[in-house]
Amino acid sequence: MPRTGRSRRESDEGSLCRKQNVNEEYQEAFRTKSFMDICSIAQGQLINAGITANTTTPSSSPSSSLPYNSLHLTEHLLEPQQETVTNVTQSLEMHHLLWEYFEASLEACHYCDTILEAIQRMRVSYKKITRVLKLSEFVLDCPDTDQTHKAIYRDLASFSRQKNPFSIISSSQFRDIHNAYARLLHRLKSEDRKIRRRGRFKRICKKVGGIGLIVLHSAILIGLLVFALHSLVGTVAAPCVVVGLVGLFRRRTKRVSGRSSTGFERQCEQLDVAAKGIYLLINDFDTMSRMVKRLEEEVDHRQAVADMCVQNGKCEILKQVLREFHDHESNFLDQLEELEEHIYLCFLTINRSRKLVLQEIMGKQ
Template sequence: MMPCTRWLCSFRRSGRSRKECDKEDSLCNKSNVNEEYLRTFRTKSYIEICNKAQASNRSRLSSSCSTSLPPICMNLTESLLEPRQEIINNLTQNFKVHRLIVDYFEASLDACRCCDIILEGIHSTRLSYTRITRVVKLGNIVLNDFNDSGNEKTKKDIHKEVASFLIKLENSRLSVISTMQFRDRFIELLQRLTSKRKKMKRELTLIRVCKKVTGIALVTSHGAILNAAAKGVFIMINDLDTMSRMVKRLNDEVEHKKMVADVCVKNVRSKCEIVKQVMNEFSDQESRFLEQLEELEKHVYLCFLMVNKSRRLVMQQII
């Protein structure tokens, strides 16, 4: 991916100092993107989008509970995406922008929908994991005197809770999430932008030879729009790569917990030492697993924020 970054800011080189161009080029470097992520986590805009997302979730979940319906989808794209898609549709029609820019806005919308899918997976996995706290408490009661006949009911409760937890993990939406279809599409779009950039660069050279000032301004303007879109696509690809790695890591943890839960279900009524090891496993790993879920959730909100920032920038270049 790195070779693609070299041209992302090159549309604006004409008429600008080398220092200005170098500064803008540096924004496309992957290390700079990572540094920008870290800074963004501390910004007011990031905190605001987190608060907005969480408020929307609470409202939706409250509505779901009041109607005795199962948890609904997050669908945060509806409340977080900026500018709104209907505004973008009107903009692209009225200004008759290039098809690549229309594709960019559609891709950015899909990136947010991908974030929604990941949030649903986080939510379902987190709900599944609430049973573990109860399992550990019940386990501590049983392990004090594993052979006490009075503990048989508690053992049955543990068996029931862990078996339920195992079923919920099997049905976890997090385990079926794949960002590859989105990533492949974004890479293909970036390649098309690259091809268009090369064509426009040749056109700009020809126009300069002919000294057509109006043509230079027009091509430069179109180039700035494509440049802003390309930078946005590049950042979306990085976001998807990051979230994909985090989802994979969590899925590995989920698979491990399935195995541990299965061992517990098979031995909860007969083997004290195995049950003790399982309880320790659940207790020791619970906070780390929940932290990983929270970390992924933060990156999802970050992706929403970066998409919105890019969309606004492209819109500003158009108008």
């Protein structure tokens, strides 16, 4: 029994250490130059775009495809760009699944910058609530503030009527994204295994052929030795013939081995790197879907509360609503920032994976 307790404590300590290591890696990613570069580029483009609260958000439904946003952040954040990949790989031999990987990672970036735009729209929309909270500090306890109360109700009504920015991607769309990337991951792994099996089969055939060739050479050598015993000329010619046959055998073996290593192994390495990139992408998007869903529900709740307050029109209800908004404001803004940082990390992961795959394609041709 003491051993069981000790092993349980060791397991708990091990899981805690792993969790701390993951958190350290997560925080370390925020301090990298690549992450800071992505943040600065994205923020600059968002500021230049000048998103306003009146900007219309494209409608979306579970059955419709995700519309690309008007900011085109992918053009500034994606590395290497899709045009670069196309130009580089036109003259190189590349498996068709690798091109599907590049297309999938490009599509993932479009989803990411669409959600980034939704975050900015939410921040612009939430400025009404921030203004209401500031006004409430001065007017709720004052009797002669009818005009200010009307302004507060007007802002609350405007906030409650606005479309939830995070509804731009539904839960069913996130499931479709997950399933599409999971299918691509399965195909990459399956093709990798198929190529490895094909390579092993050819190596076995080559070994069997080599054994047969050795047997054939041995038979020829024995014949030459027998001939040498009966002929002085054979004694002189036999070593030359044997040396020539052995040299030919070695050259053929090296040539076949070289073709195998630069063919099957190269494709397997490329597919393996692409599969790892898709695997990371699936995990990132699963996390993103949960964060977006949580924020969407939070915004829906706040809009419903604001609408209820406007419809009721009583000062006591207004005080309770504003108190709730004030108590949860910091947590809500933290969730927005957390989602934004996660999207930047997604861009960073996508860029690293694309560079690695392209390096595998270019470096081993």
